Amino acid sequence: FFLQLEKRLYPFLHLKHRTSFSLQDSYRGKGFVLCAGNNQFKFIVSSIQAIRRLQPDLPIQLFHMGDGDLSRERQEYVREMTNDIEVLDITEFLDNDYMKLGGWSIKAFSLLASRFEEAMLVDSDAYFLQDPAKLFEDPGYKATGSLFFYDRTLFPDWHSGPDWIRSMIPIMSTLPNQLRSFKGISTHEQESGVVVINKKTRLNGLLAICKMNSKWERDLHSYKVFYGDKETFWVGFEMVQEPYSFMRTYGGVVGELRDDPESVCGAQLHLDYLGQPMWWNGGLMRNKNEGVQRTLDFKYWMAG
Template sequence: MLSLPRSPVFRLLILLIAAVIVLTISLHKETLYDRNYWDFSQQQQQQNQQQQQQEQNHAKLPAEGSRERVPLITFRIPISLGLFDGQVPENLHLTHDVAIPHNIPPWTKADTEMLGTSIGHTLEAELLRRDYGPNENLAGRPGRINFARLARAERIYKALWNHVYPLYQSLSGPDHMREKQLFEMAKNKSEVDFFLRLERRLYPWVLHHRSTSFSLHGTFKGKGFVFCAGNRQFEFLVTSIQALRSRLKSELPIQVFHMGENDLSSSRQKYLKDMTFGIEIVDVTQILDDSYIRLGGWSIKPFAMLASTFEEVMFIDADAYFLQDPAILFEDPGYLATGALFFFDRTLFPDQKGGSDWIKSFLPIMSSFPPTSRLFNYLTMHEQESGVVLINKKTRFPGLISICKMNDKWERDLYSYRVFYGDKETFWIGFEMVQEPYAFMRNYAGAIGELRPDNAQSVCGALLHQDHQGNPLWWNGGLYRNKNAGVTRNLDFGYWMSGGGQQQHRERYTRNKEAMIEVLTDLELHSSNDLTLEPRDPEWDFNESCLAGGQVHTLTQREKDLANGYIGIDKIAREDGSKMDRGETPDPTQHDWDTAAV
């Protein structure tokens, strides 16, 4: 038998050689991973060069009805199918930014046994500690809420939810009987008891007329659109819904949520139900306990999505309008792969560190998305536009309920809405809290409207968003020239400009030397001057609501007719809204919504 010499020096030498071999293998794997991550293709670089040349030579408006494909980004997101359920197309990175989460390990028998130890009792005591009661006022006392502890509690809740839900499903009878049986089970199963108490601590508002979230989850079915509106948004809502029904012929059911009759009057509710088919009006406070949430303004949006009966839900702002049937988004490859689809906001107000620093303070574990985001690289203050949001509630329930938590009364007042502008960032950050996958459509918000009189290469108007093929899909901000500046003249819709999406990656090179060296090494280049970079993103004139620096596209005739036709619908909506303000009761069935003109 061959045996090694017993010399300590020789043994140490053998160990060193083994360590070098292991390290070499590891570095080789890392190189392969990096090569997959930064997968530049020569063909795409040539396309980018051609696009740059086109923009340099572009000195006149495009021809009527022309449609040129928006250039796609060449970078690849490392996708591992084992990280979450769902089939991810290999080329999805060309059209979407996909957040690949870290797996939260499933709850095991060892976890249950740990609850009986001293460490387990300490953990339970920490995570079950209530931050505040429904009637408490935390103004001036932000220290009562600890987002790091909240994130830990929500991740454990997710693991428990996935563990307990199959137990609940195995029980027989209607929901109230199964909930009763589950509470009996909790007497002998410590993990079930921990789950029930943790759910009440984190999300007490979901237990309104029910004992667990499972009975709410069991009501979800089908697909549909969700809107939120009070009396002040009524005219916008009428126009948006009639745009879907009378012009785009969209037939999916619609649920309109409000916060009680003082929010949306009974006469306006009746008008909405009478004006077209498939509309249900819902008071969200009858579904969820508002004594905790104390809803107001933007915060109703995720709670309406949660309270809706749709399994696959698309939230649409009251002043958002489509150029295609929004139902196509339920077939979007990013949505199908992850169960959640978001849209980027404009690139505005760079060098703001407050948002990313706050997120890093309570989320040591993040998906693949934040490090490469504009927000984390200080390129913009806003990452997400929440005018349209899609979530599959069957598969991404822990993510949605986490979003709602960020919009709870004191969480939003003391943190979320102070750090960010309203609800927008709470969607993707809520998913980060519990490590759920999501996809962003890879085009930053552009502009739709009319040309600037003093600059024919600048498009002014509302915020445009594109589909995954680069075509105009929807816009947010209504029909006015610049409502934020008080310019309430209706737009003359004729042109659009993409917000781009390439600058995000070029700026990573210039700001992050380690990333630059990594990319140059991977591509076997000697200098950053050898890199072929994408065209610069267009830039916003925020005060004028104009976008310049990109290629001006002309809307097709159909798109022009749709967009400008919505102004005729809006005129009817405003006239009827004024009549209601005077106490009159206009009849929406008397209007010819299909042919309404300005």
């Protein structure tokens, strides 16, 4: 009965593992999980270099969706960049007939497919200012087996997301009612540029996250209600009533001082639990989406 139920809930799981228990038993150690296709290649190269300068020892797994997503030449380039790095096709680990991966959805499934017991998901354009392994020692992570980061406070009076969550999860923990999105202060709650999960203790939460990022669920519900994968992490944990923690500070900014001396323009910055700059998201350029790009001047920062 359990196996039949699991195959209905998580049909993507059984390409290489008979049950979630055998998958869970295979996890070992700590490491970094990254995802990239050809469009993210220019970011991922410098991101890997930055990780290795600060943390030379922990292994890295880079996932893609096949040679059409990340060319073989670029796969080989990454393999030769540094020690202890694997470049892997996620469709060889999980069944893409059910996942139908594309865009943001690969992130959660890469966390699931990675070989690490304690896994840190890192966006291709996320850069650390301290040894990222320090996040495995964060008090919130140690207490709950998970660590999420708040997004910037933007776009108030958004009600469709919280209303949908309440309709789907009538009994929740005490945390959602404390969130900015539930108070009508901000549309975005979580920033998924860095996510830390202990998969031995919080696999059920991760499976729920993956469920929300599967093709049918994301097209019909989650990606219509949320901006991509962001909120699926904490909402997935709420779905299965597993504990989770957010870093205590909101998203800040690092970059250049504006004419107003109390304003900084730049990339989104995140602090550690001691209030010190830990990492930022958005790459090295002032605007990564501009045709003519200029490097951001990282002189000033403000907490969120």
